[in-house]
Each structure stands twice: as structure tokens, then as C-alpha cells.
Amino acid sequence: MSVPTPNSDNIVAVIVTYYPDVNFIDRVAAILPQVAQIIIVDNTSSGRLADIQQRLSSFDRIHWILNPQNFGVAKALNQGIGWAKKKGYPWVLTFDQDSLPCRDMVDRLKQVYEQLNDPEKIAVIGSNYVEPNSGRVYYASRMHPKKLWVEQKTVVTSGSLMPIGLFDKIGTFREDFFIDNVDIEYCLRARRSGYKNILVVEPLLKHAIGNPKAHHMFSLSWFKTYTSHYAPFRWYFIIRNRLILVGEYLLIDPFWAAHHFIHFIGFIVKGILFEEDKREKLRCVWLGVIDAITGNRHIWPPK
Incomplete structure (x- = not known):
């Protein structure tokens, strides 16, 4: 599977939302300069969303998919990936609605990709993250202080860069899982099919699992x-x-x-x-x- 090197011109960001807060606008603003398009797949309809849509209307390169009910994270991700595939984009970068990337996140992901010996065997390039309230780092970089990346069995959805073409080979996200362990299942399936999942050691975003x-x-x-x-x-x-x-x-x-x-x-x-x-x-x-x-x-x- 030959795909072009990921960069800000060929990556589509997919963000799944469910009653996003007003700070979501700032997170979108942090993502948009780093990607070609943002697809926001929303699983609710509310007055709050209408306000956020209006405030984001001045931003270019944002496409909305509004679901009539909560279809779950897996289906929403698949909807966003399907849109990016139809438009011919080779890469998708997925986010949760509460995730805030660093300013050069995509540049760092690109740097890691360019150093891979077998990029065609990569299923997911995941991002290490910091939990904003506690300051805890998801993956302790002191374990591999000199490495840019480490191979992992699984990585979390938010901050994950994936080649869109691979979904045709191993399938998309498992929709009957609805919301939890969707990322774990996909990563395990990719490994079972002979692909690798890697994690960038340096934290690239702020992200929380639940309300820790x-x-x-x-x-x-x-x-x-x-x-x-x-x-x-x-x-x-x-x-x-x-x-x-x-x-x-x-x-x-x-x-x-x-x-x-x-x-x-x-x-x-x-x-x-x-x-x-x-x-x-x-x-x-x-x-x-x-x-x-x-x-x-x-x-x-x-x-």
C-alpha cells in the first residue's frame, strides 16, 4: 500500500461531537491550520450546537455531518472517513471533541512517518497525550527517552493518523461497539492482519479519558x-x-x-x-x- 507522505494538504481531520462545549471552537481553531479539511460529525441536535455552528461559520474548510440521533462514535468516524475517501484524501486524523493538539502536531507526525523503514505496514500513528487536569502523561517517555516513536498493540482514537486506503483492506470501525473500545478493536484487527500501530513518544495533545x-x-x-x-x-x-x-x-x-x-x-x-x-x-x-x-x-x- 503506497500512500503519499502525510502533510497539511492531504490530511482530513474527523471530529466526533456530542453536546460539545463552547471551548470546542478553540480546539477546532487549533486543528484547522494543520489539515486540509475538518469533518465534524455530530451525534446530537441542540440549541447549543446551532450556536457553535454559527460561530464556526466564518471558518473555511469545515464540513458538517449532522446525525438525527446518536449513532455512536464508530459509525460517526466511518461517516467522516467515507467523506474523506470520496474526496480522494489519503489520510485521516481523528479527534475527540475535548482534545487540543499542539501547534505543530501534524509536522511531528510527518517527521515520524518519514523515519519509518516500512511505512506501508503502518495502520495507525497514535499521539501521546497529557491529561489536562492532573498533568499525567499517557505514555511515560522516560521509558524510551531517545526514541521518536514506539510500537504499541493499541492506541487511543484521538490524535490517531491513519491511511484511508487501509480501511478497504481490513474494514472500518466496528459499529456494534458503538462507543467504547472502538479504537482497541481496530488496532488489534490491524495487527492481526499484519500491520503495526505506533505511538509518537512526545505528547502531541491534551486529552482526557472520561472525567478522571x-x-x-x-x-x-x-x-x-x-x-x-x-x-x-x-x-x-x-x-x-x-x-x-x-x-x-x-x-x-x-x-x-x-x-x-x-x-x-x-x-x-x-x-x-x-x-x-x-x-x-x-x-x-x-x-x-x-x-x-x-x-x-x-x-x-x-x-
């Missing part, structure tokens, strides 16, 4: 852990989709499956210890486990 908060275990100031404080319905998709992936990759990559099953247990325990809505979250855990086992694929968890 620090908690001190046993009232000890030095014993700190973080939980994401997702809404209960997100627990359903996190639990269901992660268990599906653990089952699918148990024999293919048992180390990954075991590691993420342990992470799955830790996620539940920490959430129940430190977060609110414990009863509803436990209900969503139960529903997620049952649906993962039985093969049900609800858009929203049933009542």
Missing part, C-alpha cells in the same frame, strides 16, 4: 489511584466490549487477553469503591457481562 479524578486509598496521601467517572451507560459498553475482545483474542494473544481481563476487574473494583451511582453501575456491569456472553448488541443498555 484522583482518590487516596485508605486515607493515605501517598496511596493514590485514578478513576474515570464515566456515566453508568458507558460502563455497559466498556464491560461488554472489553469482554468480547478478551474472548476473541484469548487464543490469539493470551497475554493481552489476561492483562486486560485483570484491568477489567480493577476498573470495576475501583469504580465501585470511589465513584457515585454504584448500584446503577453494578447493574450495567451485569448487563454488559450477560450481553457479552449471549451476543446481544444493544445500542443502549436495556432497562
Whole structure:
């Protein structure tokens, strides 16, 4: 698969939104100078969105796809990628609505791409990020201080640069996953097909997973852990989709499956210890486990 070197003239940014806040405008303004087009795929309709649309109307090179209901992250990404493909663009750069890239993000992604020995085997070039409230870095660069990039099994959606042509070979994002683990599933599928996922070591954007908060275990100031404080319905998709992936990759990559099953247990325990809505979250855990086992694929968890 031969694709041109990524640059600001051949990359389309796809941003999926769901009730974006007013600061979304500043994030769009930070992305726009670095790409050829921005596709905003919105999964809600509201007065707030109309205001944001009006305020962004003065920006060139922005295209909106307005869904009549929440179709989920996976389908929205596929819609944006489909638009970019029809227009003949070779690259897509995906963002969450709360992500803020650095000013030279695309230049750094390009620099990494140009140093790859086998660029045709790359599925995703992911971006390291800083969690804005805590200052925590997603990937500790001290582990590889002299490397521009490291190979990873999976990377997060936001800040991921992907060749559009590869979607024809391995498929697009899995829409029955709706929202959670969509990026993980795609990365694992790419690896299974013989491609690589890499992560740029230097943080290239500010990004948060959920609404992370620090908690001190046993009232000890030095014993700190973080939980994401997702809404209960997100627990359903996190639990269901992660268990599906653990089952699918148990024999293919048992180390990954075991590691993420342990992470799955830790996620539940920490959430129940430190977060609110414990009863509803436990209900969503139960529903997620049952649906993962039985093969049900609800858009929203049933009542």
C-alpha cells in the first residue's frame, strides 16, 4: 500500500461531537491550520450546537455531518472517513471533541512517518497525550527517552493518523461497539492482519479519558489511584466490549487477553469503591457481562 507522505494538504481531520462545549471552537481553531479539511460529525441536535455552528461559520474548510440521533462514535468516524475517501484524501486524523493538539502536531507526525523503514505496514500513528487536569502523561517517555516513536498493540482514537486506503483492506470501525473500545478493536484487527500501530513518544495533545479524578486509598496521601467517572451507560459498553475482545483474542494473544481481563476487574473494583451511582453501575456491569456472553448488541443498555 503506497500512500503519499502525510502533510497539511492531504490530511482530513474527523471530529466526533456530542453536546460539545463552547471551548470546542478553540480546539477546532487549533486543528484547522494543520489539515486540509475538518469533518465534524455530530451525534446530537441542540440549541447549543446551532450556536457553535454559527460561530464556526466564518471558518473555511469545515464540513458538517449532522446525525438525527446518536449513532455512536464508530459509525460517526466511518461517516467522516467515507467523506474523506470520496474526496480522494489519503489520510485521516481523528479527534475527540475535548482534545487540543499542539501547534505543530501534524509536522511531528510527518517527521515520524518519514523515519519509518516500512511505512506501508503502518495502520495507525497514535499521539501521546497529557491529561489536562492532573498533568499525567499517557505514555511515560522516560521509558524510551531517545526514541521518536514506539510500537504499541493499541492506541487511543484521538490524535490517531491513519491511511484511508487501509480501511478497504481490513474494514472500518466496528459499529456494534458503538462507543467504547472502538479504537482497541481496530488496532488489534490491524495487527492481526499484519500491520503495526505506533505511538509518537512526545505528547502531541491534551486529552482526557472520561472525567478522571484522583482518590487516596485508605486515607493515605501517598496511596493514590485514578478513576474515570464515566456515566453508568458507558460502563455497559466498556464491560461488554472489553469482554468480547478478551474472548476473541484469548487464543490469539493470551497475554493481552489476561492483562486486560485483570484491568477489567480493577476498573470495576475501583469504580465501585470511589465513584457515585454504584448500584446503577453494578447493574450495567451485569448487563454488559450477560450481553457479552449471549451476543446481544444493544445500542443502549436495556432497562
